[in-house]
Amino acid sequence: MNLMLTNPPMPDIPAYSQAGNECALFETAWTRQLPLLLKGPTGCGKTRFVGHMAAKLGLPLSTVSCHDDLAAADLTGRYLLKGGDTVWVDGPLTRAVREGGICYLDEVVEARKDVAVVLHPLTDDRRILPLERTGEVLNAPPGFMLVVSYNPGYQNLLKTLKPSTRQRFVAIEFDFLPKDREIAVVSAESGLDEARVAPLVELARRLRALKGHDLEEGVSTRLLVYCASLIDAGLAPKEAVRSAMIEPLTDEPDVRSALLELASAVIR
Numbered sequence: 623m624n625l626m627l628t629n630p631p632m633p634d635i636p637a638y639s640q641a642g643n644e645c646a647l648f649e650t651a652w653t654r655q656l657p658l659l660l661k662g663p664t665g666c667g668k669t670r671f672v673g674h675m676a677a678k679l680g681l682p683l684s685t686v687s688c689h690d691d692l693a694a695a696d697l698t699g700r701y702l703l704k705g706g707d708t709v710w711v712d713g714p715l716t717r718a719v720r721e722g723g724i725c726y727l728d729e730v731v732e733a734r735k736d737v738a739v740v741l742h743p744l745t746d747d748r749r750i751l752p753l754e755r756t757g758e759v760l761n762a763p764p765g766f767m768l769v770v771s772y773n774p775g776y777q778n779l780l781k782t783l784k785p786s787t788r789q790r791f792v793a794i795e796f797d798f799l800p801k802d803r804e805i806a807v808v809s810a811e812s813g814l815d816e817a818r819v820a821p822l823v824e825l826a827r828r829l830r831a832l833k834g835h836d837l838e839e840g841v842s843t844r845l846l847v848y849c850a851s852l853i854d855a856g857l858a859p860k861e862a863v864r865s866a867m868i869e870p871l872t873d874e875p876d877v878r879s880a881l882l883e884l885a886s887a888v889i890r
């Protein structure tokens with residue numbers, strides 16, 4: 623009999639290049655039932671990291687993009703009219719608490735203040751979610767984990783987390799990858815070879831140095847991937863750089879011309 627060994631099918635794990643020890647930290651926080659706060663600039667890999675870890679640990683992932691109109695009831699649930707009856711419908715946070723798995727609140731500082739009231743008992747040692755409207759108090763199962771993220775850079779001062787909220791999370795600070803690693807990631811994500819990605823990353827690093835002076839945010843890894851994808855699809859590098867690395871950064875004509883000048887010194 624031919625006993626050919628076949629590899630078991632691997633679930634699709636989104637590729638993630640680790641900057642430090644964050645994968646092990648995530649896993650330990652998960653094991654110890656600690657909530658996690660990710661902070662860092664836009665497009666540096668926070669969402670990708672959470673997707674990667676959820677898939678690696680085999681956990682369901684429910685992501686909520688917070689905005690300034692998002693209220694606690696959008697997370698917990700509400701009574702809705704269905705065929706003449708009023709029925710309670712769980713929100714994404716309640717579903718995740720009932721079923722276990724990761725609930726990821728992206729840009730959590732954007733949400734309304736009443737969201738903190740819901741998060742507090744869930745993110746200390748009580749690990750409970752009281753549902754005022756139904757009278758239930760849900761105990762989060764060991765399989766539940768709350769992950770939140772925000773970008774401390776461009777939020778206005780009023781929109782930071784209160785200490786009593788921040789101090790309920792284990793926090794990881796994200797930044798852009800070191801040069802060689804970022805080149806490898808952008809190349810793998812876009813299909814453009816590393817030699818052609820290298821000058822784009824060099825330009826991004828120079829543009830990032832302008833953050834705080836003329837720019838509120840530097841070029842993200844996300845924009846680098848866009849730019850490399852355009853070039854891989856046949857667009858001229860200068861045109862791709864303008865559309866994917868300069869125009870999204872600023873609306874100021876003066877700043878734009880200065881950035882284009884900087885770009886033309888690096889990208890020929």
Ligand SMILES: Nc1ncnc2c1ncn2[C@@H]1O[C@H](COP(=O)(O)OP(=O)(O)OP(=O)(O)O)[C@@H](O)[C@H]1O
Pocket residue numbers: 637638639640641662663664665666667668669670671728773799807811843844847
């Ligand atoms: N470490 C990394 N490994 C693999 N890909 C990465 C990494 N960092 C960034 N990327 C690439 O950059 C893209 C943007 O990353 P992601 O969406 O995770 O950023 P983010 O930090 O969540 O940004 P935002 O704060 O705007 O939501 C990803 O889709 C991926 O292509």
Ligand SMILES: [Mg+2]
Pocket residue numbers: 668669670728
């Ligand atoms: Mg994100």
